[in-house]
Amino acid sequence: MTQLLSKDSWQYREINRRAPSLPTLSNALIALADAGHPVMAGTADLQYSNGLSGFAQRYPERFVQFGISEQNMVSAAAGMATTGVIPYVATFASFLALLCCEQIRMDVAYCKQPVRLIGHHTGISLGFYGTSHHATEDIAIMRSIANLAVVSTADGPALDAALRATVDYPLPIYFRIHRGHDPVVYEDGVAFELGKAIVHGIGKDITIIAAGYPVHGAKRAMEELNAAGHSVGLIDMHSIKPLDEDAIIEASARSKIILTVEEHNILGGLGGAVAEVLAEKGRGARLVRHGIRDEYSLIAPPTHLYRHYRLDGDGIRAVALENIA
Amino acid sequence: MSMRQNPGGHLSVARSHELLSGEQLAFLQERARFIRLETLRLISIAKVGHYTSVFSCAEIFAALYYDVMRLRKGEPAFADRDRFLMGKGHAAVGLFPILADLGFFDPAWLESYTRLGSPLGDHPDMTKVPGVDFSSGSIGHALSNGVGMLLGARFQQRDFNAFVLLGDGEMQEGQVWEAALSAASHNLSNLIAIVDRNGYQLDGKVDDVIAIEPLDEKWRAFGWEVHTVDGHDLEALTTLLRAAKADRARTKPCCIIARTVKGKGIDYMETEPGWHLGYLGAEDEAKARETILNTVISQ
Structure with missing residues (x-):
């Protein structure tokens, strides 16, 4: 028929x-x-x-x-x-x-x-x-x-x-990995080395350390904040294990704040991994963990959820600004 | 080129004149006795162990390793060897002496059984013990591991069999039935599961803990060819295993339910659930050794 x-x-x-x-x-x-x-x-x-x-x-x-x-x-x-x-x-x-x-x-x-x-x-x-x-x-x-x-x-x-x-x-x-709708960060391709983060910059005010889907929003937030006169960097920490400890330690020496961003519970995930490194080997930066705050996430269309949990570009920029201030 | 360790791997159960020779039967009975005696010896080092779990499957071990499986002495990594997996990994104390006897590792390792840093513990560890085809310990994984080995072999057009020894208590694990479904669905006819149906698990009789009968109907309903055999009758058991391996016309995986006695050979251990785990003091161990030496188990 x-x-x-x-x-x-x-x-x-x-x-x-x-x-x-x-x-x-x-x-x-x-x-x-x-x-x-x-x-x-x-x-x-x-x-x-x-x-x-x-x-x-x-x-x-x-x-x-x-x-x-x-x-x-x-x-x-x-x-x-x-x-x-x-x-x-x-x-x-x-x-x-x-x-x-x-x-x-x-x-x-x-x-x-x-x-x-x-x-x-x-x-x-x-x-x-x-x-x-x-x-x-x-x-x-x-x-x-x-x-x-x-x-x-x-x-x-x-x-x-x-x-x-x-x-x-x-x-x-x-x-x-995501669901195939993830916006492209690396349009021209990218080299991958296990255990070696991709450093988009180290900011004097904040260095964002993100992994997965939120890297796209974090990159946009970095660009917008830098355009507004702040000093913001970004590390794409694609290898959560083995972790690029050197990149974290260097950022902790050069940034006032390290902001981890993940679509994961802030307990035990990327934020937890970075916290462990900073606790033992950090050089002064204050840590802010941003993600799901030990709760079960709400239901909504995905874009609405990323907005709600401030894991899109606008949200990450807002979280960064709150901590710079 | 024949890769079989022992001759006569193509018997059919329907052709009774091709049963084991008297010499072969005596050899396997002697090997089963060796497995029981070595189990006594190794557990005397650990001072606790699963005697009865080995005693129920000593004949199964003997038939597989000394007759049915395609193996090469001294070559534990021989690529086209038949694989053996143990869902009931706690019977590994009976497996290690066989692997040493086949030249897969130095028999002196056996003296270190369960001692600090030993490769040989209560469960088999493929990362430490040459000849262990897959590690186990958490009950219910082994049939899936075997399914995977045969899927990998099929893609690479390699021809070996996987024999998976399962406990009857293990039938309570859901993953076993996921694996059973997938094996039948993928027509893994070179997968042979053997259920050591000794009737007991840690907390008591299997069918009091969680009933599993009718077991043959369950496996049949999951798409397997099913046979039931006396798991201590080495003649019947070995003949059946040979036939199951040799049957190239079968499209289904094959399940053999081996009716066994937990603790077989030591009367006070037989069907006494407390002996799932235990220890024999020196005097009792000597008596048990004497009993095993003076007993011919035929059924």
């Missing part, structure tokens, strides 16, 4: 055209497979949400559909890795980090298997789908697991660079 629908209508499998950076993961894995790397990918009934449907079409023999069984997927990925392949398994960050925490610790990290855990739709990006789908604890959990690196990229180009640069990394990595 012919269905006459307006051009404004859409269905889920057309999501790619609505989320510009969604194919990044799939395209990077296809490129790695094309180049001869033994990569495989798996998901738990979310191949359209994370864009792995593209990889599945291109390389069906390398793709495993696990269905809604995330724990089985993580343990199986560890088994796959023992045979010499590099498995990339992806699901919502909330499920991956919380539901599969023990499988990640025992089968992946303790056993030193080079599994790539892709936690997507992280932070509050799932908006009105609610607390069950929000991930504001995943950094705290993942960075406390030995042998496991934690990476939070700012946009599609950064994710692409990170996936390619780490393909041969011998230990597991948790990639905390």
Whole structure:
């Protein structure tokens, strides 16, 4: 039967055209497979949400559909890795980090298997789908697991660079990524080095240290505040573990304030990691942690949530100004 | 080139004339006795351990490692070896002497069992013990690990089997059934799960703790081929395992429910739930050793 629908209508499998950076993961894995790397990918009934449907079409023999069984997927990925392949398994960050925490610790990290855990739709990006789908604890959990690196990229180009640069990394990595709608920070691409932050500048008044989606807003806030005569810097701390301690220590010597910005609980996440460094090795800067303040986030469309929690450019600028004053 | 350690890996259960030879049976019975004796010896070092969990699966260990599995002595990392995974990792004390006996590590390591810095603890650790194909300890992961190994092997067009030994208490873990569904859905016919159905877990009888029967119907409903066997009858058990491995026409994964006795071989341990974990003083250990030496377990 012919269905006459307006051009404004859409269905889920057309999501790619609505989320510009969604194919990044799939395209990077296809490129790695094309180049001869033994990569495989798996998901738990979310191949359209994370864009792995593209990889599945291109390389069906390398793709495993696990269905809604995330724990089985993580343990199986560890088994796959023992045979010499590099498995990339992806699901919502909330499920991956919380539901599969023990499988990640025992089968992946303790056993030193080079599994790539892709936690997507992280932070509050799932908006009105609610607390069950929000991930504001995943950094705290993942960075406390030995042998496991934690990476939070700012946009599609950064994710692409990170996936390619780490393909041969011998230990597991948790990639905390967004939902494909993230605005582009690095239009001309960016180099990625695990454990090495991208320093956009050190400000005398404030240096913002951000990771993931809020980097875009933080960069805009920095530019606007500098245009208004303040001295503001920004560090994109994409590697939350291993952490670029030198960049933090240098900023603490040259800035009055370090402002951490994350779509995560301020306990245990990026702010917590920076606080640990400053407490032991800091050179004077005062720390302000900005993020979700140990509460369950509200429901709303994502853009409304970022505005509410002051994690967009306007919000980050306002938080910075309050602390400069 | 045959990579089997022992001859005769292609028997069918339907062809009873291809049962084990008397010599093969005697060899496996002797190996099962060796496993029980070594378990006594190692637990005497730790001064606490899971005797009964090993005694229920000593024949399963013997059949797999000394007959059924494709292995190469002294080559624990041989790429196309059959894999063995233990959901019931607390029976590792019975596995370590086998791995040492196969030349995977120096048998002198056994003397360090559970002592500070030893690679050998209560649970098997792949990062420390050559020949351990995957670590375990948290019950319920192993079948998933095996599923993953075979998915990786399939993509690389490598042909090995994965044998996964599961406890019957482990049937209460949800992840087991996630793995069971996925194995059947992905047609992993070279996956063979063996349930050590000894009937007991830490808190008592399995079916008093959380009932799991009818177990064969459950596995069948999850898409597996299911066989039930006396897990102490080495002739029947080995023949069945050989046939399950050799059956290339099967498209489903295979589950073998091995009916066993927890603590098999030491009468006061048998079906006594308190002996899930325990220790035998020197005098009792000597008597247990004597009992094991003078017993031929045939069913």
